Amino acid sequence: MDEISAxxxxxxxxxxxxxxxxxxxxxxxxxxLRGRPVAVGGSSLRGVVAAASYEARVFGVRSAMPSVTAARLCPALVFVKPRFEVYRAVSAQIRAIMLDYTPLVEPLSLDEAYLDVTAQLRPGQTATQIAREIRARIRATTGLTAxxxxSYNxxxxxxxxxxxxxxxxxVITPRxxxxxxLTLPVGKFHGVGPATAAKMEALGxxxxxxxxxxxxxxxxRRFGKSGxxxxxxxxxxxxxxxxPDRIRKSVGAENTFFTDLMTLEEAAEALAPLAEKVWRHVARHELHGRTVTLKVKFADFQINTRARTLPRPVGGEAEMLSIACELATLVLPDRRGVRLLGITLSGFDHAEPEEPEQLRLF
Incomplete structure (x- = not known):
């Protein structure tokens, strides 16, 4: 039986x-902080916004926005250092609630997930009722709203x-x-990123x-397999x-620096904790990747990437770090200075085409 018919x-x-x-x-x-515009991550001068409160979003502040831009849009913005251990703990509470309703829970990140409750519905029960119960329990347990x-997909x-x-x-019914x-902008569609949306718009x-x-x-013809x-x-x-057991196609970590890195030696030192974080994650999940990618964002926000693929899986954290440092020699030093570095490991055995997991450092 094929996947679709199943x-x-x-x-x-x-x-x-x-x-x-x-x-x-x-x-x-x-x-x-309640009722105030809050940005998690970065500062008024450096870094990027990891998340913004709704009070901040009113001013146009968004995640992944340079902090200096966010501060300009909202002078009253309060920057808060992220506490990922706390976020992970709260996420675990939320996940536990979801698993009370179905074993088919597919996390997309710490703060969102899909649930398939088709087989778990009792007579007279609806998926909408389950969604209401989950939201109510999340609020009661964590004090947060969801x-x-x-829908049917x-x-x-x-x-x-x-x-x-x-x-x-x-609720979006099958009918x-x-x-x-029909009336939604294609940029709102999951799976249509900014670059693809721009390409589509150019095509009308x-x-x-x-x-x-x-x-x-x-x-x-225009978009290949994604067509x-x-x-x-x-x-x-x-x-x-x-x-619930999907395999991601890549795992990466990146860090934005409060002071631009100007030398190759500084970059090599900054890459070490990124490699350690990525390798700890892939080792825990027993993933074996062959491709190491280095991401460099310069002070003028231009991005440069370099990658190397081995004929075999990368042998360990030290080898991954060594490859990343070698790749860095291809683009550094640069007089512009480096504001962000990232390392990604990909090319996993039996990987599926899903979104990469980013393990951010701030």
């Missing part, structure tokens, strides 16, 4: 997404969870699904309706299963 025709999928998770945890734990989307469930944020619930996507594809109007042959996925989601179709 999927129930009437699935019940929930996407749970915590509201401004990191910032909300900080506001919960420090009453002085938004949820309920992952793509639409994720779209739905974003519709009524914060602290909202949205409503194909039409729901701005909305779901524009995307649906394209022939499959045209999309595959079939884009053709499907424009029609509310998504055959991906909720996978």
């Amino acid at each position: 999927i129930p025709a009437d699935r019940k999928v929930i996407h749970v997404d915590m509201d401004a998770f990191y910032a909300s945890v900080e506001q919960r734990d420090d009453p002085a 938004s949820a989307g309920v 992952k793509f639409l469930a994720k779209l739905a969870s974003d519709q009524n944020k914060p602290d909202g619930l949205c 409503r699904g194909p039409e729901f996507v 594809i701005r909305t779901g309706a524009d995307l649906r109007a394209q022939e499959l042959e045209f999309l595959t 079939q996925y884009y053709w499907n989601i424009a029609r509310g179709i998504d055959h991906r299963q909720v996978r």
Whole structure:
């Protein structure tokens, strides 16, 4: 039986997404931050924003934004140092609640996950009721709010969870699904990143309706294997299963520095803790990767990457660090100075095409 035919025709999928998770945890734990614009990560002069409270988002502050830009948009912005151990502990509480309802929980990050509750529904029970219960239990247990989307596939469930944020619930039924996507900008679609959205817009594809109007042959010619996925989601179709044991295609760590690195020696020293963090993660999950990628962001925000693929899996943390340092010699030193470095290990055995996991350092 192939994957598509193995999927129930009437699935019940929930996407749970915590509201401004990191910032909300900080506001919960420090009453002085409540009601104030908060940015987790960075500072008013250096770094990037890891998360922003809703009070900050009103001013246009977003995650991954340079801190200096965020401070300019919102002069009253309060920068808070991230506490990832706390976030992981809260995430574990949330995950435990989800697992009370189904073993089919697929985490996307610390603050969001898919659940397939198709087989767990009792007579008379609905997925919407389960979503409400999960949100209520998360609030009671953690003091935080979550938004949820309920639909018949992952793509639409994720779209739905974003519709009524914060602290909202949205249901997209099978009858409503194909039409729901028509008016949305393609940039809102999960799986369509900024670069792809720009490419689509250059082709006149701005909305779901524009995307649906394209022939499959045209999309595959322009976007390769992803063309079939884009053709499907424009029609509310998504055959991906909720996978609690999915394997990521890469694991990486990166760090933004408060003072630009100017020498190769400084860069090599800064790469060591990144390699240690990546290797600790892949060793714990028994992953074996062959490709090491170095990411360098200069002070002018230009990004340069270099990669090396071995004919065998990388042998250990020391070898991965050595390769990253060798790659650094290809681009450093540079008079602009380095504001960010990152190391990624990929090319895992039996890896599936999922999003890379980033283990950020600040």
